[in-house]
Amino acid sequence: MKAYERLLNYVVVRTPSDENSETVPSSKCQFNLAGVLEKEMKELGLTEVFTDEQCYLYGKLPATPGYEGKDSIGFIAHMDTVADFCDSEIYPVITENYNGEDLALGNSGRILSTQNFPHLKTLKGRTLITSDGTTILGADDKAGIAEILTMVERLQAEHIPHGPICVAFTPDEEIGTGASHFNVEAFGAKYAYTLDGDTEGEIQYENFNACKASFEITGFNVHPGSSKDTMINASLVAMEINQMLPGMETPRGTEEYEGFYHLTNMSGDVAFAQLNYIVRDHNKEFFESRKNTLRLIEKNLNEK
Ligand SMILES: [Zn+2]
Numbered sequence: 001m002k003a004y005e006r007l008l009n010y011v012v013v014r015t016p017s018d019e020n021s022e023t024v025p026s027s028k029c030q031f032n033l034a035g036v037l038e039k040e041m042k043e044l045g046l047t048e049v050f051t052d053e054q055c056y057l058y059g060k061l062p063a064t065p066g067y068e069g070k071d072s073i074g075f076i077a078h079m080d081t082v083a084d085f086c087d088s089e090i091y092p093v094i095t096e097n098y099n100g101e102d103l104a105l106g107n108s109g110r111i112l113s114t115q116n117f118p119h120l121k122t123l124k125g126r127t128l129i130t131s132d133g134t135t136i137l138g139a140d141d142k143a144g145i146a147e148i149l150t151m152v153e154r155l156q157a158e159h160i161p162h163g164p165i166c167v168a169f170t171p172d173e174e175i176g177t178g179a180s181h182f183n184v185e186a187f188g189a190k191y192a193y194t195l196d197g198d199t200e201g202e203i204q205y206e207n208f209n210a211c212k213a214s215f216e217i218t219g220f221n222v223h224p225g226s227s228k229d230t231m232i233n234a235s236l237v238a239m240e241i242n243q244m245l246p247g248m249e250t251p252r253g254t255e256e257y258e259g260f261y262h263l264t265n266m267s268g269d270v271a272f273a274q275l276n277y278i279v280r281d282h283n284k285e286f287f288e289s290r291k292n293t294l295r296l297i298e299k300n301l302n303e304k
Helices: 003-011 030-043 118-123 139-157 234-243 284-303
Strands: 047-051 057-061 073-078 093-095 128-130 165-170 191-194 209-218 260-268 272-281
Touching: 003 030, 003 128, 003 139, 030 047, 030 057, 030 139, 030 165, 057 139, 073 139, 139 165, 209 234, 209 284, 234 260, 234 272, 234 284, 272 284
Parallel strands: 073 165, 073 191
Antiparallel strands: 047 057, 057 165, 093 128, 209 272, 260 272
């Protein structure tokens, strides 16, 4: 089977993770894909295949004769997708011999424009797989899963000699907890690659530090006609908080190793407001200092 055929099978199994959930995995639907994959892994001849109760799926491809003593190499991908734009059934669309121009997403009226995505032009002549514009596709990271299992199939079909190979598929990567319950011992690899990048042929060998930051602001709501020096408008306090952060240190204003505060979501009225950020920095010290900045804002505004 080709990798893209596997991808088409996997994307229709919806697996959004849920950042508001307290359970592991964060959404039960991730077990649906784990079930499909576990069966497929056994059929492909992987050994020690099992899904644990937290929806981590492991398997091994034993070394070919003479290679048993080699270091074991692992391959990892995640089963969940983002939760945005994922409420209805997923219909993948295949575009063969792509013409390099703006690409319509099904009949949704949405397009992938070459202006917003200049990379598209380099794909002229290739076959593209997209969603129909009503949902995400979920190629992140089901493409990774498809590639790993196709590799496993091909190693065997073409009798390619190899050392011990370990495979793992994890839940909840998109909500930042994919590694939290990963069983390194059961996985069994000495080195591993995660297939979850973006550009074709790229290998990333570093990672950044990341956390979420959430401000909850309780205001004091009184009648606006008689609120002089008493009303505390939670939404205005929220705006004040964001104002205190360096305006340039956003995803738009930074690149490469530069860290940022990214406001992902805000809501509020007079009585209550909320700000949600993600914070990233490659440099651990800078990362800690970003967290201190946020705590300092918290402290100062509470004192005020
Ligand atoms: Zn991913």
